Amino acid sequence: xxxxxxxxxxxxxxxxQTTALRAPTFLPIVPxxxxxxxxxxxxxxxxxxxxxxxxxxxxxxxxxxxxxxxTARLLLxxxxxxxxxxxxxxxxxxxxxxMAACLDDGKGTDGVGxxxxxxFFDMASVLVDHLEQRKEDRGSTRxxxxxxxxxxxxxxxxxxxxxxxxxxxxREAERFFQRCSIVCADRLLGDGQRVGVREWLDGGGVVxxxxxxxxxxxxxxxNGEGEVSSTRARTILARGDDADQEELETIVPPKVIECIRRxxxxxx
Numbered sequence: 001x002x003x004x005x006x007x008x009x010x011x012x013x014x015x016x017q018t019t020a021l022r023a024p025t026f027l028p029i030v031p032x033x034x035x036x037x038x039x040x041x042x043x044x045x046x047x048x049x050x051x052x053x054x055x056x057x058x059x060x061x062x063x064x065x066x067x068x069x070x071t072a073r074l075l076l077x078x079x080x081x082x083x084x085x086x087x088x089x090x091x092x093x094x095x096x097x098x099m100a101a102c103l104d105d106g107k108g109t110d111g112v113g114x115x116x117x118x119x120f121f122d123m124a125s126v127l128v129d130h131l132e133q134r135k136e137d138r139g140s141t142r143x144x145x146x147x148x149x150x151x152x153x154x155x156x157x158x159x160x161x162x163x164x165x166x167x168x169x170x171r172e173a174e175r176f177f178q179r180c181s182i183v184c185a186d187r188l189l190g191d192g193q194r195v196g197v198r199e200w201l202d203g204g205g206v207v208x209x210x211x212x213x214x215x216x217x218x219x220x221x222x223n224g225e226g227e228v229s230s231t232r233a234r235t236i237l238a239r240g241d242d243a244d245q246e247e248l249e250t251i252v253p254p255k256v257i258e259c260i261r262r263x264x265x266x267x268x
Contacts, residue, residue: 003100004030009093013079013114020079020116026130027114030100034111035072035131043069044131045183047148048076048115048123050230052089053098053265054256057228064217065148065183072109075099076127080118089234090265097263101255120147120157121172124180145180146215151197154184154214158207170206181213185220224250237266 004012009029016027028034035044047062054075062073077099079092090098092114099112115123124145131143149157156162163169184197201211220226233251236244237260248257260266 003103004097006093006097009096013093013096016114016116017079024122024126025116026126028111029096029114030103030112034074034113035109038071038109041069041142041144042071043067043144043146045070045073045146045148046076046127047074048078048120051075051077051095051099052230053095053233053252053260054102055228055230055233055251056253057225057251059102059253060223060225061148061150061185061217061220064185064220065146065215067146070146072111074110075102075112076123077112077114078118078123079114079116090263094263094265098256098259101259102253119162120153121176124176128179143179146183147180148183148185150185151200154182154197155200157182166206173206173210177210177213181215183215183217185217185225234266240267 012027012029012032016025019025019027035042045062045066047058047065049058051058058075062075066073077092077095096112096114103110103112115126117123117126124147127145128143158169158173160166160169163172186197197214197216198211201207201214228251233248236248236251252260
């Protein structure tokens with residue numbers, strides 16, 4: 001698969017941003033038409049993150065969440081933030097370049113895309129609408145989306161502060177789980193103990209109502225994934241100390257490191 005250039009990504013994003021001013025929008029960038037037509041049924045795995053930069057934990061979560069029934073996978077970058085924090089570090093164009101460097105799928109079933117909304121349920125709604133508009137590729141086959149998340153993201157999804165009120169949250173969850181499910185990784189504490197997703201889901205309320213639609217990633221953290229973070233990667237890169245290179249290579253995929261070096265990112 002040929003990777004896009006910075007200029008082609010910039011042009012695509014400029015056109016996308018013009019469209020996004022009129023309505024919430026999803027744009028596939030790599031490949032520019034995604035997902036490719038394939039025989040039914042259609043079940044897509046999505047990992048939405050800030051990718052600043054992409055890490056080995058991102059790719060491990062995607063790999064461990066992948067099932068034989070998945071017909072396509074997507075790395076998704078939101079150009080909006082529900083907490084209204086300005087993006088720092090790499091630009092959206094640079095993040096897309098790093099995300100594209102993660103792809104090694106010659107079949108074209110893996111993709112990179114951007115979306116103009118930040119709330120999780122809104123992302124799902126916009127993506128479903130986009131895919132439904134391409135229904136000729138799928139006939140009448142039902143579309144299912146599985147979303148990879150970490151434990152902290154799962155908690156934010158059900159945090160009422162991102163909604164008008166509790167009723168709004170419940171309505172959004174109802175609509176989301178008609179087409180979607182969640183694949184979640186446990187969070188690891190400093191002493192290696194797990195924060196159990198299942199125990200949290202058993203707490204009841206709107207969360208507990210949908211617990212059967214949340215799958216827990218087995219074996220998460222067994223190889224140190226829980227200690228990997230984009231923040232740690234940026235810290236190492238900013239220091240520029242050769243002594244940290246071995247650790248950096250366990251945190252950031254080799255092709256992403258090459259991309260970071262080429263773009264001159266995260267240096268002090």
